[in-house]
Amino acid sequence: MRMSQLFYYPQKEIPKDVEAISHILMVKSCMVERVASGIYDFLPLGFRVLKKIEDIIRREMLSIGAQEVLLPALHPSELWKITGRWDDYGEELFKLTDRHNRTLCLGPTHEEIITTLVKAKINSYRQLPFMLFQIQTKFRDEPRPRFGIIRCREFIMKDLYSFHADEDSLNDGYYKVYYAYKNIFDAIGANYKIVEAASGPIGGDVSHEFVIIAESGEDEIAYCSSCSYSATTEMADYNPVIVEDNESELPLEKIHTPGLKSVEEVSEYLNIPPSKLIKTIIIKADGRNVALMVRGDSEVNLNKVEKLLNAREISLLEDTEGSLPLGFVGPVGLENIEIIADPEVKGIKNGVVGANIQDYHYKNVNIGRDFIPDRFYPIRKVKDRDLCPRCSKELVVSKGIEAGHIFKLGTKYSEPIGAMFQTPTGELKPVIMGCYGIGVSRLVAASIEQNNDRNGIIWPRNIAPYEIYILPTDWANESIRNFAETLYKKLLERGYEVILDDRDERAGTKFVDADLLGIPLRITIGNKFVKSDIVEIKERKSSEVEEIPSEELILKLKEVL
RNA sequence: CGGGGCGUAGCGCAACUUGGCUAGCGCGCUUGGUUUGGGACCAAGAGGCUGAAGGUUCAAAUCCUUUCGCCCCGACCA
Numbered sequence: 001m002r003m004s005q006l007f008y009y010p011q012k013e014i015p016k017d018v019e020a021i022s023h024i025l026m027v028k029s030c031m032v033e034r035v036a037s038g039i040y041d042f043l044p045l046g047f048r049v050l051k052k053i054e055d056i057i058r059r060e061m062l063s064i065g066a067q068e069v070l071l072p073a074l075h076p077s078e079l080w081k082i083t084g085r086w087d088d089y090g091e092e093l094f095k096l097t098d099r100h101n102r103t104l105c106l107g108p109t110h111e112e113i114i115t116t117l118v119k120a121k122i123n124s125y126r127q128l129p130f131m132l133f134q135i136q137t138k139f140r141d142e143p144r145p146r147f148g149i150i151r152c153r154e155f156i157m158k159d160l161y162s163f164h165a166d167e168d169s170l171n172d173g174y175y176k177v178y179y180a181y182k183n184i185f186d187a188i189g190a191n192y193k194i195v196e197a198a199s200g201p202i203g204g205d206v207s208h209e210f211v212i213i214a215e216s217g218e219d220e221i222a223y224c225s226s227c228s229y230s231a232t233t234e235m236a237d238y239n240p241v242i243v244e245d246n247e248s249e250l251p252l253e254k255i256h257t258p259g260l261k262s263v264e265e266v267s268e269y270l271n272i273p274p275s276k277l278i279k280t281i282i283i284k285a286d287g288r289n290v291a292l293m294v295r296g297d298s299e300v301n302l303n304k305v306e307k308l309l310n311a312r313e314i315s316l317l318e319d320t321e322g323s324l325p326l327g328f329v330g331p332v333g334l335e336n337i338e339i340i341a342d343p344e345v346k347g348i349k350n351g352v353v354g355a356n357i358q359d360y361h362y363k364n365v366n367i368g369r370d371f372i373p374d375r376f377y378p379i380r381k382v383k384d385r386d387l388c389p390r391c392s393k394e395l396v397v398s399k400g401i402e403a404g405h406i407f408k409l410g411t412k413y414s415e416p417i418g419a420m421f422q423t424p425t426g427e428l429k430p431v432i433m434g435c436y437g438i439g440v441s442r443l444v445a446a447s448i449e450q451n452n453d454r455n456g457i458i459w460p461r462n463i464a465p466y467e468i469y470i471l472p473t474d475w476a477n478e479s480i481r482n483f484a485e486t487l488y489k490k491l492l493e494r495g496y497e498v499i500l501d502d503r504d505e506r507a508g509t510k511f512v513d514a515d516l517l518g519i520p521l522r523i524t525i526g527n528k529f530v531k532s533d534i535v536e537i538k539e540r541k542s543s544e545v546e547e548i549p550s551e552e553l554i555l556k557l558k559e560v561l
Numbered sequence: 562c563g564g565g566g567c568g569u570a571g572c573g574c575a576a577c578u579u580g581g582c583u584a585g586c587g588c589g590c591u592u593g594g595u596u597u598g599g600g601a602c603c604a605a606g607a608g609g610c611u612g613a614a615g616g617u618u619c620a621a622a623u624c625c626u627u628u629c630g631c632c633c634c635g636a637c638c639a
Contacts, residue, residue, distance in 0.1 A: 009572095012588060013572060013573040016573085016632095017631090034631095037630085292638095299638060302637085316638075317639095327639045328639080329639065354639075471598095473597085505600095506600085508598070508599040509599085509600055512599060512600050
């Protein structure tokens, strides 16, 4: 590509409110252009990167035997009503009505469509297993689009669906995809973690997320600094450590704490650290009230409680439900209600809890003397530097971008839709399914989040829009120009993806653009070439410059690329 | 959905509080000249229905109402 022809209009000034590094760099480097909130144009440079990522994904999908299909973006409402998701999916579903007053939605995901297809074509175990995938635009009416292309209302996603006759086969398929995903994320050059995850509204039991470590991520994950354990903080376990306070028990004391409900308020008012407070919250689990206790500097992980209680539905108790003075609840004298405490609570001597009386707390509360929890169980959210549940080394809590998510769906969709097959014994069974997504457009941004410096993007070679940037410092100089042109043609012939900066710009401008665009290799043809036939090769990533005689250039490129 | 903020040239912003000449500045763009290895300089230009609708007024970018769009923070922790 000739720079003079490229649809490239770098922006020096970008809006103040653009936050994420990837967003800033993508706007600056003219990769994308915002059309509306959460809706973007992909411009030539951005689109090339998108295509490269797509190709990597496609190659891996094909290699595990999946076949590519293209499914509609427009879905009739009936399909979504069958699975109940017309209502369950909520406001994120883009709904619309056609001229005949038929209701439709723009597909946020394609389980309904693909399962209906399978219903139409599959009726025997002999046809199973198989996998289909699609790479296409999906739509979600996000409550708040954010971080440029990372959280959009319209975005490109790869979805693979697998169909099986039994659990073993599903498991087989699941791990085939799991390893294909590893290959993909490795090929893209991402720093990522595979974490055990909650399956969310898509459903199913087993699930892994592929998370790209990045500050602007909206996922929070915990991973072990030593072994391979990792999970979302929703799911993560930890090895509880009980630190016994080393002090003697003081007499219980009731204190007036008018209007002070939160841990911070009470802690500040009494000048006692939050770790000495015991937070007590009341939840409703399938209609039954349960009290949960954690140390004041911790947070309850409701996800864990839900699992522990094996409850279908749990929620925090509302002010209007029951007679407890919310904000002043404590375990002392709390009756007819199960109390579950985090093991950490055991270590607290002379703690502070709510008194179950409006505007009062108790000081110097001691476990055993003043109250006894019904059971201890680690129910708080993990924190940075907690101990790994497997190897007891320290965990790291970090933010990341959810880039891939794989689920075992089971028969969640095949059953209601009626995608059945006949077993060898003539039985009719619903097809067992798996579903496996990758946020393709999001990966473009995620990669930039990890690969940049103050001058711009640093593309990993596999997904760079071009491999080589030929930079003639003075386009008006005939010998420079001739050499650059010849080099450009030679490299194209040899199959390299090359940019030739044939603009009549000052050298400085070209250097700045080359850095911003982050093309892995830059070849500078300047005054050293004019004087002594020397050209420069610079690697964007390491900033290493090598000067070599011009006639050795092509050979040298073979070596480094 | 709750709270806050912003819509003025392609982009980034000023002028609005206290209404009043031709709505400014920077980037980018056009023309000419000088420059030419890290976002050059000088000169001359082009480019605006001040988001939209209504109102107040002799007079509205500016005040009022409505509406549309955009951004940020929050959205179960006691």
